[in-house]
Amino acid sequence: MKGLAKRSLQPLPFEKGKPDESPGRKATGLRVRSTPPTHASRVAKGGKQGLRRPANFQRGSPQGPPLHRRPSLQECGLGLSSFLGWLKQVASGTSTFMRFLVSEIFHSIQGEGTLTGVPFVFVRLSGCNLRCTYCDTSYAFKGGTFFSLQELIAKIESYGCKQVLLTGGEPLMQRGTPELTQRLAELGFLVSIETHGEADISQVTPFARIILDIKTPGSKMQRGGYKKNLPLLKPTDEVKFVITSSEDYAWARDLIRQETWPTPHLLLSLANAAKNSPGAFQGPTDSIDLKWLAEKILADALNVRLQVQLHKLIWGAEQRGV
Numbered sequence: 202m203k204g205l206a207k208r209s210l211q212p213l214p215f216e217k218g219k220p221d222e223s224p225g226r227k228a229t230g231l232r233v234r235s236t237p238p239t240h241a242s243r244v245a246k247g248g249k250q251g252l253r254r255p256a257n258f259q260r261g262s263p264q265g266p267p268l269h270r271r272p273s274l275q276e277c278g279l280g281l282s283s284f285l286g287w288l289k290q291v292a293s294g295t296s297t298f299m300r301f302l303v304s305e306i307f308h309s310i311q312g313e314g315t316l317t318g319v320p321f322v323f324v325r326l327s328g329c330n331l332r333c334t335y336c337d338t339s340y341a342f343k344g345g346t347f348f349s350l351q352e353l354i355a356k357i358e359s360y361g362c363k364q365v366l367l368t369g370g371e372p373l374m375q376r377g378t379p380e381l382t383q384r385l386a387e388l389g390f391l392v393s394i395e396t397h398g399e400a401d402i403s404q405v406t407p408f409a410r411i412i413l414d415i416k417t418p419g420s421k422m423q424r425g426g427y428k429k430n431l432p433l434l435k436p437t438d439e440v441k442f443v444i445t446s447s448e449d450y451a452w453a454r455d456l457i458r459q460e461t462w463p464t465p466h467l468l469l470s471l472a473n474a475a476k477n478s479p480g481a482f483q484g485p486t487d488s489i490d491l492k493w494l495a496e497k498i499l500a501d502a503l504n505v506r507l508q509v510q511l512h513k514l515i516w517g518a519e520q521r522g523v
């Protein structure tokens with residue numbers, strides 16, 4: 202544990218631009234040559250192997266850094282005490298070895314839903330198994346930075362904000378999301394999870410507000426995967442429909458009228474153009490706009506909430522990290 206605790210104090214991966222001054226790097230002195238090697242010294246130190254060693258190399262001496270020695274388990278933070286600590290964590294279900302692949306994490310204003318305008322910490326987890334035509338976060342499909350559970354919680358706590366949104370990508374594709382959700386809830390955070398609805402929400406729903414995004418036909422990802430999750434929703438959860446066309450609106454309206462909803466929070470959102478989306482989405486078809494959508498909701502007496510993406514109004518549609 203001692204070694205692992207030390208490592209967690211080092212700069213987080215997002216703090217780029219800082220030199221790596223970790224003790225391990227300094228101590229081993231890898232790639233550092235105090236004296237340029239000469240041909241004679243290379244030969245004297247033993248043929249081809251010696252060609253890579255500095256002239257004053259002596260294994261184990263202060264002048265001769267152990268260039269070719271493997272680091273010990275202790276140096277890797279994996280000594281006996283670390284191993285016992287890890288076993289203890291596994292037994293208690295809080296393994297340090299849990300990792301999250303994070304696309305981005307930032308502090309901003311919630312732009313959607315019933316908490317629009319409230320400051321949030323946004324944690325965008327990498328990876329998604331869908332490819333919606335209008336997706337505006339395709340940069341989160343792959344790549345990212347690994348965080349341990351402790352590092353991620355520490356980063357979230359560093360903002361001093363008690364509202365957290367786990368989004369993506371699809372946040373429920375990462376195995377540790379249920380544990381992260383529970384730990385954050387136990388620490389007093391109000392956790393929201395934005396999901397495309399196809400992943401099972403049963404493990405997270407007791408600890409988080411769910412925002413279930415039901416895919417409309419215009420997304421080209423309308424597969425009905427949300428149905429198994431509908432009975433699990435709570436009155437505080439939200440259901441969202443992204444409208445790309447008049448056909449999408451009619452489809453959502455009919456579904457809203459047919460289904461029994463466990464929550465009153467049904468949100469309609471007009472899709473925005475997203476040039477980097479999988480469908481290179483150019484914006485809603487049929488010339489529909491916010492005014493059209495507002496008038497349709499009123500004409501159909503639909504009991505929903507029309508929402509705009511406030512963060513895009515404030516910072517523009519292309520701005521990331523807001």
Ligand code: SF4
Binds near residue numbers: 329331333336339371
């Ligand atoms: S909009 Fe669709 S493709 Fe993009 S992250 Fe959400 S579910 Fe995945």
